[in-house]
Amino acid sequence: MKKSINILFFLAIAAGLVGCNNGNDRKSGKGQGGLATNAAERVYVAPGEHDEYYAFMSGGFSGQLSVYGLPSGRMLKVLPVFSQNPENGYGYTEETKPMLNTSFGFVPWDDSHHPDISQTDGVLDGRWIFINGNNTPRIARIDLKNFATEEIIEIPNSAGNHSSSFITENTEYVVAGTRFSVPIPQEDMPINEYKGNFKGSLTFISVDQETGRMGIKFQLIMPGFNYDLSHPGRDKSHGWFFFTTYNTEEAHSLLEVNASQNDKDFIAAINWKKIEEYVNNGGGKMVPANYAHNVMDEHTHTATSTMLKEVLTVNPLDVPGAVYFLPTPKSPHGCDVDPTGEYIIGNGKLSADLTVHSFTKMLDAIENKKFDGEAYGIPILNFEDILAGVVKQPGLGPLHTEFDDKGNAYTTFFISSEVVKWKVGTWEVLDRQPVFYSVGHGMIPGGNSRKPFGKYFVALNKITKDRYLPTGPELTQSAQLFDITGDKMELLLDFPTIGEPHYAAAIPADMIKNNSRKIYKLAENKHPYAAFTNSDTKVVREGKNVHIYMNMIRSHFNPDNIEGVKVGDKVFFHITNLEQDFDVPHGFAVIGANNAEMLIVPGKTETLVWEPKQVGVWPFYCTDFCSALHQEMQGYVRVSPADSDIELSWSLDED
Ligand code: RUQ
Ligand code: CUA
Numbered sequence: 001m002k003k004s005i006n007i008l009f010f011l012a013i014a015a016g017l018v019g020c021n022n023g024n025d026r027k028s029g030k031g032q033g034g035l036a037t038n039a040a041e042r043v044y045v046a047p048g049e050h051d052e053y054y055a056f057m058s059g060g061f062s063g064q065l066s067v068y069g070l071p072s073g074r075m076l077k078v079l080p081v082f083s084q085n086p087e088n089g090y091g092y093t094e095e096t097k098p099m100l101n102t103s104f105g106f107v108p109w110d111d112s113h114h115p116d117i118s119q120t121d122g123v124l125d126g127r128w129i130f131i132n133g134n135n136t137p138r139i140a141r142i143d144l145k146n147f148a149t150e151e152i153i154e155i156p157n158s159a160g161n162h163s164s165s166f167i168t169e170n171t172e173y174v175v176a177g178t179r180f181s182v183p184i185p186q187e188d189m190p191i192n193e194y195k196g197n198f199k200g201s202l203t204f205i206s207v208d209q210e211t212g213r214m215g216i217k218f219q220l221i222m223p224g225f226n227y228d229l230s231h232p233g234r235d236k237s238h239g240w241f242f243f244t245t246y247n248t249e250e251a252h253s254l255l256e257v258n259a260s261q262n263d264k265d266f267i268a269a270i271n272w273k274k275i276e277e278y279v280n281n282g283g284g285k286m287v288p289a290n291y292a293h294n295v296m297d298e299h300t301h302t303a304t305s306t307m308l309k310e311v312l313t314v315n316p317l318d319v320p321g322a323v324y325f326l327p328t329p330k331s332p333h334g335c336d337v338d339p340t341g342e343y344i345i346g347n348g349k350l351s352a353d354l355t356v357h358s359f360t361k362m363l364d365a366i367e368n369k370k371f372d373g374e375a376y377g378i379p380i381l382n383f384e385d386i387l388a389g390v391v392k393q394p395g396l397g398p399l400h401t402e403f404d405d406k407g408n409a410y411t412t413f414f415i416s417s418e419v420v421k422w423k424v425g426t427w428e429v430l431d432r433q434p435v436f437y438s439v440g441h442g443m444i445p446g447g448n449s450r451k452p453f454g455k456y457f458v459a460l461n462k463i464t465k466d467r468y469l470p471t472g473p474e475l476t477q478s479a480q481l482f483d484i485t486g487d488k489m490e491l492l493l494d495f496p497t498i499g500e501p502h503y504a505a506a507i508p509a510d511m512i513k514n515n516s517r518k519i520y521k522l523a524e525n526k527h528p529y530a531a532f533t534n535s536d537t538k539v540v541r542e543g544k545n546v547h548i549y550m551n552m553i554r555s556h557f558n559p560d561n562i563e564g565v566k567v568g569d570k571v572f573f574h575i576t577n578l579e580q581d582f583d584v585p586h587g588f589a590v591i592g593a594n595n596a597e598m599l600i601v602p603g604k605t606e607t608l609v610w611e612p613k614q615v616g617v618w619p620f621y622c623t624d625f626c627s628a629l630h631q632e633m634q635g636y637v638r639v640s641p642a643d644s645d646i647e648l649s650w651s652l653d654e655d
Contacts, residue, residue, distance in 0.1 A: 036490030042483060043493045045072040050513070053445050055458065055506040056115045056129055057479070059083075062499030063110040065131055065142065070445075070456055070506060071481055073495030081140045081149045082110030082133045089598030090149070094572070094607040095527075096296075101305035102136050102154050103290045111135045113502040114165055114229075117144075118207075122169035122234050122450030126511040128212050130165040130174045137161035139176050139205060141212055146517050150298075153214045154291035156311055157184045157201040157221075163230040163243050163335075167207075169450065173272065174214065175232070176203040177243050181224035181250075185287065194252035198224035201313075202243060204272055213295070218279050218312045220270065220323070223376040224250050226259070227268070229334050229400075234450050235341035237359045239273035242344050244328065244335040248375070259331065260350060264383065266325035266375070267335055267346050269362065274322040275314055283319070284312045299526040301604050317377045324366060325375055326357050327383040334400035334441075338409065338424050339450050343388055347398040347411065354398055354411060356427065358388035389427040394420045399440055400503075402447035404484055405454035410447075412439040412459065419459055419482070421489060433489045435480055437463040444484070445506035453508060457482040457489060460501045467494055477501065518582040520603030527605035529574035534558065539650045546571045546648070552586045552600070553578040554627045556652065557620070560635030564648035567615060567641060576605040586633070587623025597623045612639040 036042070045051055051069025054076075059066055063083030067076045084091030084100070091100050091108050100108050110133030118127045129142045137155035142148065155161055155176045163177030181198040183189055189197065199221050206217040225245040233240035248265045251258030278284070289311040296303045316323040328346035332355075336345045344357040362381060364370075370385040397415030404410070407424050417438050421431040441460045445453040459480040468476055476496035482489040522532060531537045531549040537558050540547045546569050551558050557575070565571055577586050579602040589597040590610050598608045612618065622633035640646050 036483065036492060039490070039492040043071040043073065043481065045069065045074070050509060052509060053453075053456070053506045054509055054512055055443070055445075055504055056117070057460070057497055057501040057504040058112045058115050058131060059498050060113065060500030060502055061111050063112050063133070064499065065112060065115055065129070066498045066501075067147070068479075068495070069509075070458070071492065073479065073481060073493050075498070077147065078498060079142060079147060079149065081131055081142065082112055082138065082152070084108040084596070086596035087599070089596050089606065089608065092595040092608065093598050094609060095302040098303040098305040099149060099152055099294045099296065101292045101294055102138070103156070103292060103307070104136060107136045109135075110138060113162060115503060115505045116165055116167050116174070116448070117505045117507055118171040119167060119169050119449055120171070122238070124446050124449055124451070124507045124511065125171075126507055126515070127171075129505065130167060132161050132164035132176060134161050134179070137176065137178070139165045139174055139214065141214060143212065144512050145515050146298075148296070150296040151212065151214055152292075152294045153205060153216070154293070155201075155203050155216075156289040156291040157182070157219060157313075158203065163202075163227045166230050166232055168232045168241070168272075169234050169238050171207050171209070173204045173206055173217065175230055175241055176205060177227035177230050178202070179226050179228060181226065184221060185289075191252055194224060195250040196224070198250070200225055200227050202227060202268075202270065204275075215293075216311055218275060218284055218314050220275065220314050220316055222268065222316060222323075223378070225266070228332070231335050231337045231448060233341050233359065234337055234339065237337065237341035239271060240359075241270045241272050242335050242337060243268045243270065244332040244346060246331040246333075264327040264329050265331055266380070267328045267332065267344060267357065269324045269326055271322045275319050278319045278322070279312060279314065284314045286310050287313050299524055301520070301525070301527050301606065321366070323378050324362070325378055325380045326362065326386055327372065327380060328355050328357070329353070334398070336401040336403075336448070339403050339452060341450075343424060345401045345409070345411075347401060349397055349399070349414075351398070352393055352396075354391035354394055354401075356388040356390065357386050361386045361388065389425075391422050391427045391429065394422060394429055395432065400442055402442045402444045402457065403452050404444055404447070404457075405452045410442055410444065410457055410484070412442045414438050414440065414462075419457065419489065421484075431488050433482065433491060435459045435461055436467050436478075436494070437461060437465060441501070441503040443504040443506060445508065455483070455485055456506075457484045458504060458506070460497070460504060462500065464496075468496060479504075519580055520601065522578065522580060522603050525576070525603055525605060527574075527576070529572075529607065530576045530605040531558075531574070532576065532578070534655075537650070537652075539564070539648050541648055544569050548573050548650070550574065551576040551578050552588070552622070552633070554584070555622075555629035555633040557622075557633065557635045558652045559650035560652050562636070562648075562650045563638040564646045565612060565637050565639050566644055567612060567639060569612065571610045571612065571637070572607055573610065573620075574605060574607045575600055577602050579603070584626060585624050586626050588620060589623050590620035590637070591618045599624060612637070615639055615641055
């Protein structure tokens with residue numbers, strides 16, 4: 001019982017302090033933390049004008065990624081990633097279903113947390129954005145030319161893929177770390193044998209610079225802690241990767257108490273260049289595994305899923321000098337590296353201060369063996385010898401730190417519900433602003449790269465309470481936009497978000513918009529069921545499978561009358577959108593389909609399966625208002641009894 005008292009006491013104090021610190025601001029949001037003057041003007045993007053930044057916000061439990069414009073806060077698109085999306089048929093069409101294949105079968109949902117945009121020389125380059133699936137461990141790559149998920153790789157030997165997906169400064173690797181330690185390989189064993197037996201994997205996925213293709217290079221098999229967040233070293237610390245840990249107690253029950261016993265947990269510092277070299281020279285152990293690698297082909301518009309059967313694992317003890325532990329107070333959550341690469345910030349959730357480690361001192365401590373014991377054979381560096389400084393009493397419940405272009409850091413505080421700006425190097429607190437309410441991540445465009453763009457800070461809040469019109473018991477979560485160009489942060493705007501955004505990433509619009517695809521060229525369409533001309537259109541029976549080769553153009557389907565389908569058939573509507581103009585998708589829906597509609601963009605072919613269950617004549621139609629004659633864009637399928645001998649036939653205007 002005694003051990004739980006400390007925690008409760010801490011939380012009670014925390015709650016008390018919140019009350020006296022911010023009581024007034026928190027109620028109205030219009031006190032000293034209120035709105036900047038002329039805020040409306042500063043976020044106003046006139047009709048027809050474009051926003052200055054794209055912001056990509058994780059959807060959390062929606063499993064998606066949403067695209068916003070900044071500073072307006074206008075939502076532009078939801079990009080389907082790990083969850084089926086009836087809005088465009090992602091995860092419902094035959095072409096996209098393989099994207100959601102895993103070793104557990106078809107998994108049409110996930111919990112997406114941390115988007116990270118690809119970089120070249122430590123600067124955002126706008127090629128791809130990566131995001132993690134937390135629940136069934138996966139990493140996705142979204143192409144920022146197509147704004148489409150093009151690849152998903154499952155992570156074996158992982159569970160709660162949370163310290164992911166962060167990339168190195170030339171996008172050499174995207175990294176995935178396990179939150180839960182588990183038996184590796186998985187096996188049937190008593191839970192109370194966790195300690196010493198469960199392990200945590202940190203996975204380094206290489207990225208092909210031409211195609212973006214991902215492949216697991218190696219998995220580091222670490223002690224059974226929880227690996228919470230991570231960030232790459234950059235500039236001088238390029239070649240290293242840092243992961244926060246909690247539950248170094250290796251508790252397996254009532255973690256809120258049992259994983260809060262140690263005064264310090266660790267940041268694991270991983271010299272991935274050293275491990276890469278070891279692996280390139282034949283090091284590591286190939287072990288059996290089973291994980292899906294799903295890739296979308298740009299020309300057939302079809303994803304394939306391949307099950308991979310082995311993965312290269314590395315025991316940290318086999319690569320001396322590659323892994324160290326940096327003691328970090330009280331269950332650190334965020335693990336952030338400043339733009340110079342010198343400072344590594346551990347945001348201890350239960351700590352009163354923010355701890356900043358020095359990379360230079362870390363190297364020196366390694367060199368001079370300034371160790372303070374070891375954990376499972378991994379050296380623990382001496383805390384005082386690597387400490388760069390402490391931000392004293394900045395707030396309560398620090399979660400994440402982001403950086404601007406002027407040497408300042410911005411840390412979010414969940415319990416005291418505020419963002420605190422402090423000076424990197426002097427550790428002095430420069431400003432604090434309340435947020436509404438309970439901020440998780442914060443985001444500055446480029447704020448986790450060598451070149452932050454500054455200008456805005458976006459707070460990603462968990463709770464909105466009174467900020468918007470009530471919508472029943474479930475309220476929206478929200479983002480708050482601050483102008484950070486002056487000495488004081490100025491609140492400009494609240495805007496609602498989709499799902500629960502954990503992290504977000506933003507980039508100047510110019511770095512993406514000119515590259516954005518307008519159409520898929522029909523001439524490059526290699527889909528095996530594409531139908532370009534009237535003579536390509538047909539209906540083919542293969543046993544109980546009926547394949548309809550159809551196309552669409554304003555404002556009809558070809559064919560639009562089909563007979564000879566029977567109850568018990570499986571009907572494949574393969575539809576090619578013949579339009580070659582920007583912004584002319586057509587949709588397709590058929591009565592009683594057990595999936596969704598599909599939205600087909602110009603030049604693409606997509607397939608929806610329909611299993612007619614009732615005899616009759618059933619309509620299908622275009623779901624996207626595409627012309628004045630959109631309502632005319634329709635057709636019929638005649639469905640006859642299973643034993644009928646009506647021949648297949650198809651027509652357009654009785655041809
Ligand atoms: S987390 S709110 Cu999933 Cu990044 Cu800290
Ligand atoms: Cu095509 Cu509406």
